[in-house]
Amino acid sequence: xxxxxxxxxxxxxxxxxxxxxxxxxxxxxxxxxxxxxxxxxxxxxxxxxxxxxxxxxxxxxxxxxxxxxxxxxxxxxxxxxxxxxxxxxxxxxxxxxxxxxxxxxxxxxxxxxx
Amino acid sequence: xxxxxxxxxxxxxxxxxxxxxxxxxxxxxxxxxxxxxxxxxxxxxxxxxxxxxxxxxxxxxxxxxxxxxxxxxxxxxxxxxxxxxxxxxxxxxxxxxxxxxxxxxxxxxxx
Numbered sequence: 001x002x003x004x005x006x007x008x009x010x011x012x013x014x015x016x017x018x019x020x021x022x023x024x025x026x027x028x029x030x031x032x033x034x035x036x037x038x039x040x041x042x043x044x045x046x047x048x049x050x051x052x053x054x055x056x057x058x059x060x061x062x063x064x065x066x067x068x069x070x071x072x073x074x075x076x077x078x079x080x081x082x083x084x085x086x087x088x089x090x091x092x093x094x095x096x097x098x099x100x101x102x103x104x105x106x107x108x109x110x111x112x113x114x
Numbered sequence: 115x116x117x118x119x120x121x122x123x124x125x126x127x128x129x130x131x132x133x134x135x136x137x138x139x140x141x142x143x144x145x146x147x148x149x150x151x152x153x154x155x156x157x158x159x160x161x162x163x164x165x166x167x168x169x170x171x172x173x174x175x176x177x178x179x180x181x182x183x184x185x186x187x188x189x190x191x192x193x194x195x196x197x198x199x200x201x202x203x204x205x206x207x208x209x210x211x212x213x214x215x216x217x218x219x220x221x222x223x224x225x
Contacts, residue, residue, distance in 0.1 A: 043215035045214065090157050102160035108155075
């Protein structure tokens with residue numbers, strides 16, 4: 001079983017559209033994250049949720065809205081897509097936000113905005 | 115945010131040890147040192163972490179300088195499957211325990 005799974009793996013869309021990326025973890029972790037990896041391969045944290053509550057919101061445009069229906073899911077909704085949103089988006093989870101162990105990452109969702 | 119400095123790229127011959135350096139001169143007393151790697155077209159994966167003492171696990175060893183201002187990830191015998199980008203990360207305890215990735219070191223393993 002995949003520990004952290006994201007769908008879709010690839011997403012191609014036009015500017016101005018709204019799209020969502022879903023993430024699920026079956027590890028029983030309390031904390032989930034969204035990271036963005038741009039074309040220069042730089043990984044930047046976007047959001048962090050602990051037990052369905054937002055604990056980190058980096059300087060991300062408010063077109064990006066994370067939603068956590070339960071602690072096993074953290075979905076990312078993006079409104080009015082722009083060319084600069086093209087990137088690979090990674091979901092991750094960890095046992096809790098004070099744990100010094102590992103982050104578990106999904107395989108990524110490659111978003112291409114045309 | 116990243117507060118770590120790594121060489122952009124390194125090469126190693128297959129079956130030889132690899133020492134990947136990382137400088138973190140502004141590390142605080144409560145920052146843990148984490149290493150992750152990202153294989154091509156995959157998400158990052160955990161390699162190892164430590165605070166003050168050297169650490170060993172099945173994947174690698176982590177050597178931490180006595181002043182903690184630098185560390186070295188050691189792959190004892192590089193294989194082709196170890197070709198990846200290796201990230202050295204400080205777990206920033208005073209910013210909500212979030213992971214901030216730097217640019218990493220791209221390791222090429224030569225057969």
